[in-house]
Amino acid sequence: MSRxxxxxxxxxxxxxxxxxxxxxxxDPKELPSxxxxxxxxxxxxxxxxGNEISNADLPNRMFLLNVWGSYCxxxxxxxxxxxxxxxxxxxxxxxxxxxxxxxxxxxxLRDNGNPFTxxxxxxxxxxxxxxGVYGAPETxxxxxxxxxxxxxxxxxxxxxxxxxxLPAINKLQAESYAQ
Amino acid sequence: xIPELGQFSLILAFCLSILLGSVPLVGAxxxxxLWMSLARPLTAGVFVFLSISILILAYxxxxxxxxxxxxxQHSNTLLPARYKMTxxxxxxxxxxxxxxxxxxxxxxAVSIFSKSMPIDFVARVLGVLGILxxxxxxxxxxxxxxxxxxxxxxxxxxxxxxxALQDIGFIxxxxxxxxxxxxxxxxxxFAIAALLSGRLxxxxxxxxxPWANVSxxxxxxxxxxxxxxxxxxxxxxxxxxxxPVENPPLITWLFGTALIHSLAVTxxxxxxxxxxxxxxxxxFSGSLLGTFITRSGLLTSVHAFASDPSRxxxxxxxxxxxxxxxxxxxxxxxxxxxxxxxxDLVSREILLLTNNVILVxxxxxxxxxxxxxxxxxxxxxxxxxxxxxxxxxIFIPLMALLVLVLGVxxxxxxxxxxxxxxxxxxxxxxxxxxxxxxxxxxIILLQVSWVAIVAxxxxxxxxxxxxxxxxxxxSNKATRLAGLRGLSLSYYGMQTAHFGMALMLIGVAxxxxxxxxxxxxxxxxxxxxxxxxxxxxxxxxxxTGPNYVANQADFSVSKNGNxxxxxxxxxxxxxxxxxxxxxxxxxxxxFRDLFVTxxxxxxxxxxxxxxxxxxxxxxxxxxxIFMAFGGTVAAGDKRYRRVRQRYLKREEQASAINLQLAS
Numbered sequence: 001m002s003r004x005x006x007x008x009x010x011x012x013x014x015x016x017x018x019x020x021x022x023x024x025x026x027d028p029k030e031l032p033s034x035x036x037x038x039x040x041x042x043x044x045x046x047x048x049x050g051n052e053i054s055n056a057d058l059p060n061r062m063f064l065l066n067v068w069g070s071y072c073x074x075x076x077x078x079x080x081x082x083x084x085x086x087x088x089x090x091x092x093x094x095x096x097x098x099x100x101x102x103x104x105x106x107x108x109l110r111d112n113g114n115p116f117t118x119x120x121x122x123x124x125x126x127x128x129x130x131x132g133v134y135g136a137p138e139t140x141x142x143x144x145x146x147x148x149x150x151x152x153x154x155x156x157x158x159x160x161x162x163x164x165x166l167p168a169i170n171k172l173q174a175e176s177y178a179q
Numbered sequence: 180x181i182p183e184l185g186q187f188s189l190i191l192a193f194c195l196s197i198l199l200g201s202v203p204l205v206g207a208x209x210x211x212x213l214w215m216s217l218a219r220p221l222t223a224g225v226f227v228f229l230s231i232s233i234l235i236l237a238y239x240x241x242x243x244x245x246x247x248x249x250x251x252q253h254s255n256t257l258l259p260a261r262y263k264m265t266x267x268x269x270x271x272x273x274x275x276x277x278x279x280x281x282x283x284x285x286x287x288a289v290s291i292f293s294k295s296m297p298i299d300f301v302a303r304v305l306g307v308l309g310i311l312x313x314x315x316x317x318x319x320x321x322x323x324x325x326x327x328x329x330x331x332x333x334x335x336x337x338x339x340x341x342x343a344l345q346d347i348g349f350i351x352x353x354x355x356x357x358x359x360x361x362x363x364x365x366x367x368x369f370a371i372a373a374l375l376s377g378r379l380x381x382x383x384x385x386x387x388x389p390w391a392n393v394s395x396x397x398x399x400x401x402x403x404x405x406x407x408x409x410x411x412x413x414x415x416x417x418x419x420x421x422x423p424v425e426n427p428p429l430i431t432w433l434f435g436t437a438l439i440h441s442l443a444v445t446x447x448x449x450x451x452x453x454x455x456x457x458x459x460x461x462x463f464s465g466s467l468l469g470t471f472i473t474r475s476g477l478l479t480s481v482h483a484f485a486s487d488p489s490r491x492x493x494x495x496x497x498x499x500x501x502x503x504x505x506x507x508x509x510x511x512x513x514x515x516x517x518x519x520x521x522x523d524l525v526s527r528e529i530l531l532l533t534n535n536v537i538l539v540x541x542x543x544x545x546x547x548x549x550x551x552x553x554x555x556x557x558x559x560x561x562x563x564x565x566x567x568x569x570x571x572x573i574f575i576p577l578m579a580l581l582v583l584v585l586g587v588x589x590x591x592x593x594x595x596x597x598x599x600x601x602x603x604x605x606x607x608x609x610x611x612x613x614x615x616x617x618x619x620x621x622i623i624l625l626q627v628s629w630v631a632i633v634a635x636x637x638x639x640x641x642x643x644x645x646x647x648x649x650x651x652x653x654s655n656k657a658t659r660l661a662g663l664r665g666l667s668l669s670y671y672g673m674q675t676a677h678f679g680m681a682l683m684l685i686g687v688a689x690x691x692x693x694x695x696x697x698x699x700x701x702x703x704x705x706x707x708x709x710x711x712x713x714x715x716x717x718x719x720x721x722x723t724g725p726n727y728v729a730n731q732a733d734f735s736v737s738k739n740g741n742x743x744x745x746x747x748x749x750x751x752x753x754x755x756x757x758x759x760x761x762x763x764x765x766x767x768x769x770f771r772d773l774f775v776t777x778x779x780x781x782x783x784x785x786x787x788x789x790x791x792x793x794x795x796x797x798x799x800x801x802x803x804i805f806m807a808f809g810g811t812v813a814a815g816d817k818r819y820r821r822v823r824q825r826y827l828k829r830e831e832q833a834s835a836i837n838l839q840l841a842s
Binding site: 003006007009010013014017019020021023024071073 | 495507
């Protein structure tokens with residue numbers, strides 16, 4: 001057997017380490033949605049307040065779609081950021097109350113404050129499935145034409161807002177001016 | 180003040196590890212007896228300070244010292260005492276301390292049970308382990324210190340231990356798994372010591388074997404405990420999910436299984452030396468890689484600790500040093516070892532090599548499947564997930580092949596076996612297995628199930644060829660009993676473990692094939708049939724636990740009108756975090772498990788629930804227990820105890836020769 005053969009394991013390991021090292025800087029949570037650059041799926045549901053709602057009721061401007069639930073602790077972490085965005089009128093935030101109970105959802109909004117223009121009630125999680133929701137919290141950026149442009153899994157705090165959302169929004173605005 | 184003592188103790192352990200990782204190794208290289216003899220006391224010192232360190236962390240938990248960040252994150256005043264103590268391994272920092280402590284324990288065991296080995300070898304083994312220990316402690320001190328404080332304002336109460344972890348499984352699974360995992364570091368250190376000294380002979384294999392067997396047995400139990408825990412705690416009705424964090428222990432276990440077989444050949448026949456050394460390195464790499472995957476945030480998983488790339492880089496550094504370094508050492512040293520290839524194409528050597536190839540291929544496939552999503556993302560920036568179908572498609576045929584070889588192997592002779600002898604011995608066995616496999620499940624089930632036929636045939640093949648082999652090996656003694664007494668412990672260990680494989684095979688096949696489950700919405704008083712069992716949902720009541728409140732449901736179970744008792748699953752809300760958690764109720768049995776998990780309450784007190792009937796599932800873990808028992812029994816063979824006398828005799832002879840030469 002050639003002496004070189006004995007180096008094969010070491011070389012294999014070296015290649016593997018390079019890949020692992022590269023892998024460290026990838027974020028497995030950064031799930032690309034199947035629906036990026038696709039229109040929002042059709043829906044006809046009610047809000048947590050009991051009003052009927054469908055695609056036609058969505059704002060005619062860019063907005064955030066935030067998946068939340070009263071059971072979701074990280075949602076409390078991002079809650080102040082959403083409140084600020086709503087209060088300062090920076091961007092409308094629409095909630096999807098995901099796999100939750102109506103009473104619990106209403107209680108949560110009453111106790112913590114309601115940043116949402118309205119919250120779509122998705123008790124069964126069916127709409128979440130259409131949207132490809134991974135879990136609460138999760139936030140989508142939807143443009144004025146109702147097309148999903150960006151997705152963020154996990155907490156949306158000020159840092160994520162500054163680093164990820166603002167650049168995405170600026171890019172979209174630049175595109176719409178260009179047209 | 181007391182947590183600082185823990186920290187200080189960790190630093191002392193670090194300093195002693197540095198000495199342990201250098202002085203005895205240099206001593207062994209230079210032949211300095213004094214330096215080599217420091218290995219044992221230094222090891223004891225490292226162990227003592229690691230113990231103090233982990234005890235102080237446990238003390239911080241028991242006394243609710245929330246000024247320690249790790250305690251504040253993983254405990255709560257309401258947490259029951261047994262979980263406070265074991266919350267030590269409820270998160271990354273503490274569990275790594277447990278890992279390092281386990282290494283300390285193994286090192287101590289080596290220093291005690293190594294009286295039969297020459298001092299330079301012991302010094303090298305402990306030195307290599309000392310280097311590992313140094314790296315682990317440095318990692319803790321630099322990136323994940325469990326004694327970090329929250330100053331100046333500690334929280335009033337802690338965030339609580341993850342509710343899924345508040346269970347007996349959490350108390351026993353991680354320590355057992357870690358102990359098995361870390362045990363392979365010892366076998367690795369033996370291999371490195373052998374490479375360093377250039378003494379890769381039968382004695383090295385004989386010294387390594389008991390350690391490899393015991394580590395393998397503990398790892399087997401550790402994995403089985405994890406599977407059992409996941410089965411009854413997570414409530415999805417499965418026992419194995421090919422989760423990225425479940426896989427590394429399996430990878431290690433498969434390499435370990437190959438290793439204990441290969442060590443047998445190296446010890447008995449003096450062949451496959453470099454291959455065996457490589458397997459020892461690979462098994463250890465599997466365990467390190469498991470740590471890396473769990474702790475670096477490389478993959479998303481139910482098990483993963485919080486992700487932090489700086490930790491990942493550090494562990495990758497340790498990985499590079501330990502695995503890369505040892506593989507380079509291997510590349511330079513292994514070609515110097517000569518194996519005498521004196522065996523035929525049909526021989527036990529070749530069958531054991533086949534076993535090794537199958538196990539290594541299986542391990543490599545699991546490894547590839549585990550890392551593939553990450554590889555894919557690294558190359559294409561897209562995400563995919565590799566599901567159980569990939570793993571099953573590769574793993575199941577390989578294991579079936581392995582079982583076929585397993586039947587022939589023990590029957591085969593070293594060096595050369597004639598094919599006609601094997602056919603004469605095993606032809607009837609094969610036909611009998613096939614007959615049992617076809618008839619037994621078909622008669623009992625009154626239906627033709629291919630999975631059952633294949634599984635029973637293979638299991639019968641293992642058991643019948645085993646009995647035949649025992650009959651052969653005892654036939655030339657005066658009585659059978661005398662013959663059975665004459666067989667060695669390692670032989671019994673092997674057969675016990677192989678029998679465990681047969682049990683596990685039946686368990687896996689039958690559970691996968693014949694499980695039934697139903698998800699239903701039931702109001703009090705309503706019932707449902709699952710399989711041949713009838714479940715009636717009586718009512719629910721509210722109960723209060725130490726740190727949770729729960730709805731407890733009551734079910735009456737019966738089969739053909741005969742009552743089998745009641746099942747009481749719960750739906751808990753843990754107070755500190757408000758996390759809901761479901762506690763299923765299981766009626767365990769030798770031939771089937773029945774279990775119920777409670778979902779959510781709907782209107783009119785009706786609840787959603789899932790009811791499962793799982794035939795033969797206990798056999799999976801029973802098989803693992805047999806394997807582990809077999810491994811342990813084999814390690815107790817008197818051959819390993821006799822080594823000492825034999826070695827000393829050889830030393831005497833050698834020194835006598837030296838004296839003659841000198842004079």
